[in-house]
Amino acid sequence: MTRKSRRLVLISACGAVLALAVGLILSAMSGSIVFFRSPTEVAQQGVAPGTRFRLGGLVKEGSLRRGPDQTVDFAVTDTNATVQVSYKGLLPDLFREGQGVVTEGMLEPGGYFRADTVLAKHDESYMPREVADALKAQGRWQEGAGKEGAGKAGGKDAGQTPGAGAGPTATANDKTLGPRSER
Amino acid sequence: MLVEVGHFALALALALSLVQAVMPIWGARSGDPTLRQVATPAALGAFACVLFAFAALTYAHATSDFSVQNVVENSHTTKPFIYKLSGVWGNHEGSMLLWILILTLFGALVAVAHHTVPPVLRANTLAVQGLITFVFVLFIITTSNPFSRVAPAPLEGNDLNPLLQDVGLAVHPPLLYVGYVGFSITFAFAAAALIEGRIDAVWARAVRPWTLVAWSFLTLGIAMGSYWAYYELGWGGWWFWDPVENASLMPWIAGTALLHSTVVMEKRDALKVWTVLLSILTFSLSLLGTFIVRSGLLTSVHTFATDPTRGVFILAILVLFIGGSLTLFAWRAPLLRQGGLFAPISREGALVLNNLFLVAACATVLVGTLYPLVLEMVTGEKISVGPPFFNTTFVPLAVPLLLIVPFGQTLAWKRGDALAAAQRLFAALALALVVGLATLALTWGGPVLAPVGIGLGAYLVVGSALEIISRARGYGASRTASPGLIWRRAIGLPRSAWGTALAHGGVGVVVLGIAAQGWATEGLATLKPGETLATGPYVATLERVSPRSGPNYEETAAILTVRDRHGNAVGTVDTGKRFYPSRRMTVTESGLLTVGASQVYASLGEVQPDGAIGLRLYYKPLVLLIWLGAVVMALGGAVSLTDRRMRVGAPTRARTKALPPNAVPAE
Numbered sequence: 001m002t003r004k005s006r007r008l009v010l011i012s013a014c015g016a017v018l019a020l021a022v023g024l025i026l027s028a029m030s031g032s033i034v035f036f037r038s039p040t041e042v043a044q045q046g047v048a049p050g051t052r053f054r055l056g057g058l059v060k061e062g063s064l065r066r067g068p069d070q071t072v073d074f075a076v077t078d079t080n081a082t083v084q085v086s087y088k089g090l091l092p093d094l095f096r097e098g099q100g101v102v103t104e105g106m107l108e109p110g111g112y113f114r115a116d117t118v119l120a121k122h123d124e125s126y127m128p129r130e131v132a133d134a135l136k137a138q139g140r141w142q143e144g145a146g147k148e149g150a151g152k153a154g155g156k157d158a159g160q161t162p163g164a165g166a167g168p169t170a171t172a173n174d175k176t177l178g179p180r181s182e183r
Numbered sequence: 184m185l186v187e188v189g190h191f192a193l194a195l196a197l198a199l200s201l202v203q204a205v206m207p208i209w210g211a212r213s214g215d216p217t218l219r220q221v222a223t224p225a226a227l228g229a230f231a232c233v234l235f236a237f238a239a240l241t242y243a244h245a246t247s248d249f250s251v252q253n254v255v256e257n258s259h260t261t262k263p264f265i266y267k268l269s270g271v272w273g274n275h276e277g278s279m280l281l282w283i284l285i286l287t288l289f290g291a292l293v294a295v296a297h298h299t300v301p302p303v304l305r306a307n308t309l310a311v312q313g314l315i316t317f318v319f320v321l322f323i324i325t326t327s328n329p330f331s332r333v334a335p336a337p338l339e340g341n342d343l344n345p346l347l348q349d350v351g352l353a354v355h356p357p358l359l360y361v362g363y364v365g366f367s368i369t370f371a372f373a374a375a376a377l378i379e380g381r382i383d384a385v386w387a388r389a390v391r392p393w394t395l396v397a398w399s400f401l402t403l404g405i406a407m408g409s410y411w412a413y414y415e416l417g418w419g420g421w422w423f424w425d426p427v428e429n430a431s432l433m434p435w436i437a438g439t440a441l442l443h444s445t446v447v448m449e450k451r452d453a454l455k456v457w458t459v460l461l462s463i464l465t466f467s468l469s470l471l472g473t474f475i476v477r478s479g480l481l482t483s484v485h486t487f488a489t490d491p492t493r494g495v496f497i498l499a500i501l502v503l504f505i506g507g508s509l510t511l512f513a514w515r516a517p518l519l520r521q522g523g524l525f526a527p528i529s530r531e532g533a534l535v536l537n538n539l540f541l542v543a544a545c546a547t548v549l550v551g552t553l554y555p556l557v558l559e560m561v562t563g564e565k566i567s568v569g570p571p572f573f574n575t576t577f578v579p580l581a582v583p584l585l586l587i588v589p590f591g592q593t594l595a596w597k598r599g600d601a602l603a604a605a606q607r608l609f610a611a612l613a614l615a616l617v618v619g620l621a622t623l624a625l626t627w628g629g630p631v632l633a634p635v636g637i638g639l640g641a642y643l644v645v646g647s648a649l650e651i652i653s654r655a656r657g658y659g660a661s662r663t664a665s666p667g668l669i670w671r672r673a674i675g676l677p678r679s680a681w682g683t684a685l686a687h688g689g690v691g692v693v694v695l696g697i698a699a700q701g702w703a704t705e706g707l708a709t710l711k712p713g714e715t716l717a718t719g720p721y722v723a724t725l726e727r728v729s730p731r732s733g734p735n736y737e738e739t740a741a742i743l744t745v746r747d748r749h750g751n752a753v754g755t756v757d758t759g760k761r762f763y764p765s766r767r768m769t770v771t772e773s774g775l776l777t778v779g780a781s782q783v784y785a786s787l788g789e790v791q792p793d794g795a796i797g798l799r800l801y802y803k804p805l806v807l808l809i810w811l812g813a814v815v816m817a818l819g820g821a822v823s824l825t826d827r828r829m830r831v832g833a834p835t836r837a838r839t840k841a842l843p844p845n846a847v848p849a850e
Contacts, residue, residue, distance in 0.1 A: 009527040014539060017580075021543035024576040025550055032571030033554075035564065054567055070707050070788060070797045089707060090417070090788035090799050093760070093769045104567075130565050 034104060038134035042107075043081035049107045055083060055115070056102040056131040064097055076101060076113070080138045084112040091118055100131040186251055189239025190330035193280075196232035196287070197320045199225050203290070203313025207306035208378070219302060222309035223294040229316055230291035237271075237284045240329050244271045250336035253277060253329045259342035259765045261735040269353030270343045275477065275493070276329035278356055282473070283319050285357075285364040289393070290316060293368060300389045307375030308368075315367055318500050326493050342765035345736070351411035355404060359431060362401025363469045366438060368393040370466030370508070373459045377511045380518040382459065387449035390462070392824060394445055398438045399820030405431050406813035417771045417786040419705065419801040421809055424573040429552045430472030433545055437465040440541040443534045451531055451596060453524075456516050457538070463512060467505040468545070474501050475552070529599040533591030540584035547576040585639060585694065588687050589646025593653075611649050615642030629702060636698025643691025647684040654680060682823025689815030696780075696808030705801045711794060719802025721753065721783055722746050728796060736761040738772070741787050741796050745776055753778060758787040758798075780807040 036054045037047060047053060055076055063075035071088045074097075085103055095101065095118065105115035203225035210218025243251045244267050247260050257274045258267055266273075272281040290312040293305070300308075323329070346352075372390045376382040408431065413421045422428065441461040447454045478494025525531035551568045558564055589611060593604040605612075619638025626634065655673035656662055663669060706718035710725040717723075723743040731738040740759035746752050758774035774785040781804045788797025 003524070006524070006527065010535065013527075013536065017536075017539040017543050021547055021576070021580060024579055025547055028551075028572045028575040029554075032569070032575060034567045034569060036566060066789070068709070070709055090771075090786060090797055093771055133565075 036130045038078045039076055039081040039083045040078050042083055047107055049109050052106050054102055054104045055113055056134060059097050059099055059101050061097050078134050078138050085115050086112055087115040087118055102131065185239050186243055186330050189236040192232040192235040193320060193324060196229045197317060197324060199229040199232060200313045200316035200320060203229060204310050204317050208310040211303045211306045219306040222306050226290040226294040226309050230287040233284050233287045237280055240277060240280060241271050249340055250332050252331045252333050255333055255337055255340045257343045258340040260339060262342060263734050265353060266343060266348045272356045273343050273347045276327045279323050279327050280329055281360055282364060283316060285360050286316050286319060286367055289365060289368050303379060304375055307378050308371045311371035311374040312367065322496050326496050345763040345766060345768055345770045346415060349411065349415055351407055355407040355411055358400050358407055359404030362397050362404050363434060365393060365397025365400060366434060366466045366469050369441065369462040373462035374508055374511060376459060377515040380515055382455050382519050384449055384452055387445050391445045391449060394442050395820050395824045398442050399817040401435050401438060402813055402817040405435060406810045410810050414773050414775060417773045419784050424570045426475055426552050429548050430475040433548055434465055434468040434472060436541050436545040437461060437468050440538045441465050443537050447531050447534050451525065453531060455519050460512060463508045470501050470504060474498060526598045528601050530591060530594045530596045533587055533594055536587055537584060537591060540580055544577055544580040585643060588643060592650050592683060607653055608646060611642050611646040614645050633698050633701025636694055640691045640695035640698055643694060644688050647688035651684045678826040679823045682819045685822055686816045686819030689812045689819055692808050692812030692815055696805050696812055699805035702804050703802060705799060707799050709795050710798050716798060716800050718800045720748055721802060723800055728790060728794060735765065736763045739790055743785060745783050756783060756785045758785040760787055780805045782806050
């Protein structure tokens with residue numbers, strides 16, 4: 001086998017694997033990414049029932065109701081619009097009324113959101129970034145308060161570890177978001 | 184006082200690392216051996232200083248010195264002692280200090296342990312390592328000083344996040360960091376080779392042990408983190424394709440590719456430029472991972488609060504090292520000479536294919552991790568890329584890679600015979616098919632892909648064992664059938680052969696564990712004492728719900744008896760909700776019952792006033808194989824590290840020159 005043909009084999013192998021990877025990425029991009037929507041966006045733009053998306057906001061005060069067989073209902077609000085959520089399963093430890101939450105699932109024809117995932121957070125003062133942005137969009141989030149929160153959170157709660165444990169934004173000081181119910 | 188001395192030691196380390204970064208390179212350029220030799224004492228001094236600083240911080244944590252800000256934020260007098268120690272790296276400042284401790288440790292090891300490396304290469308390598316150390320110490324001193332004091336000192340600290348008060352998380356960061364940071368050495372070697380404009384088998388042999396150490400520790404670190412997430416987060420999943428997890432997976436994949444390409448380079452003097460590029464990419468991905476974890480730019484399920492302003496500094500470091508090294512690569516790589524011809528079907532060819540698939544898989548993870556960030560910057564649209572994306576991109580690239588693994592080790596160097604290799608693997612292929620079909624028949628009506636995975640795992644395990652057996656049997660005239668002789672020959676095989684077989688077999692064990700999750704089941708119910716919940720082959724009965732006290736928490740525990748379907752007791756499982764008063768935080772402690780390699784996993788939900796509890800119960804068949812396989816892989820790396828080649832230097836330059844074929848450029 002000559003050097004030229006050897007190089008040809010190498011280049012075509014590279015090309016084939018590259019094409020495979022690009023093809024896989026493109027097909028996955030079209031099918032398996034999930035958009036984030038705030039309650040206001042859901043109310044204004046409307047989302048077709050059966051489309052998976054992430055709904056984020058605050059758990060509305062006084063909206064949490066537990067049903068039989070570990071079903072729970074609560075409302076997610078960005079203070080402007082509210083979406084009713086139904087979930088079957090165990091709620092994360094830091095799930096509380098008045099606190100930020102991100103849920104994933106789809107709208108049912110009845111207009112309520114059936115969540116199959118309620119995302120946990122690992123830290124009291126953490127506010128999901130999408131939720132903070134959604135609240136900002138509603139003018140309910142003061143940049144100053146957020147910063148103060150970030151400073152405090154960065155100081156008080158920077159408890160994390162590299163691989164399994166760290167990540168995003170400290171934006172919230174929960175006191176700026178009103179009272180919270182202790183369990 | 185000790186804390187101030189620790190702070191001073193850190194500043195001294197900054198100065199020493201600057202000396203280490205500048206002097207040796209200057210000496211290597213000007214041919215001044217005295218300047219060049221400054222590298223060794225500077226590297227040792229920097230390590231000693233950082234070690235002292237780290238010890239000072241550890242002392243402050245151990246004695247609960249609440250005049251130190253870092254201790255106030257992360258410690259509490261009632262915290263168990265082991266978590267006082269692990270609390271040192273359970274926070275941003277301390278974990279960055281651990282980062283540079285390991286960085287300087289590797290620098291010191293290269294300084295003392297590498298007499299087989301040519302002096303110029305060693306000087307340049309240490310200089311690059313010194314530059315990395317300098318930049319990171321600067322980062323700590325200017326943005327994340329762990330030694331700041333508070334006045335007046337509070338009487339009590341804020342305590343460590345209860346989720347981090349766990350043995351798994353106490354050992355996870357050091358393991359992971361040895362892996363992450365270990366790749367800085369291969370990066371430094373690559374940059375040094377580019378600076379010198381020369382690279383050969385000596386370089387490959389010098390780099391290989393470091394790659395092995397870093398890779399083995401990273402494997403363990405990722406496995407540990409995965410197991411922690413599995414039992415501590417209470418969702419029963421072992422991998423979430425979360426940005427923070429991906430951050431550690433990407434350098435691991437690139438490091439695996441590097442591990443294989445250095446073999447080709449060492450044995451056959453080929454793939455030089457590619458290996459240098461991989462060394463750069465691997466450490467770049469480590470840096471990117473540090474950036475993702477530390478900056479908080481990406482939303483992660485493992486999210487804790489972080490300070491985004493530090494991200495800018497790390498981004499600058501990222502640009503400096505990735506941009507700088509790639510520029511150096513573009514400028515100097517054409518100087519590196521190619522060597523070692525090989526046919527497409529050969530061990531080299533298989534390893535090139537391995538590298539191709541690994542890099543492609545790594546690229547899909549990178550795209551999936553960064554795509555949400557890029558999309559939000561460009562369009563403002565917020566999305567999340569979750570497991571479905573990675574399962575449809577990563578898995579199809581991983582499967583062909585796993586299929587060629589046993590082939591690769593069977594093929595000969597330079598020019599292989601695919602048909603002969605297939606014949607030798609016939610037993611593995613046949614057995615895998617039988618195992619897969621038998622599993623499918625036994626679990627008829629269940630998932631279809633899981634038996635395929637079981638077959639693939641069996642193929643990898645048997646293929647690795649077969650490689651050892653057939654090598655021990657010998658070929659041609661020396662071929663033997665006597666079990667005693669085969670055993671003795673197998674013992675006498677090079678350690679690297681055993682290491683390879685163990686690592687590849689470990690991959691097979693991981694695949695078996697992952698595939699078996701296709702049969703995992705879960706149940707959810709509200710239970711009162713005496714009531715039962717069934718899942719998989721087991722039935723759990725709630726015995727009682729009772730309060731318990733720990734050293735720094737109050738717990739409400741649910742105790743369950745697990746029986747099999749015939750009513751025989753298998754064991755008990757207790758899961759609880761722990762309330763940590765210091766942080767006013769409740770954490771669910773999941774309960775695990777191990778039966779063989781399988782586990783019954785219980786997670787407690789809401790405890791209602793009438794004594795009923797919410798309970799999620801999982802049955803996880805053979806789940807422990809996932810982490811045991813990773814341990815076997817790391818063990819393979821360790822065995823390979825004890826190979827004689829690692830202790831003996833590569834053939835000297837004079838001998839290489841005497842062999843003209845190696846000096847012929849290939850392209």
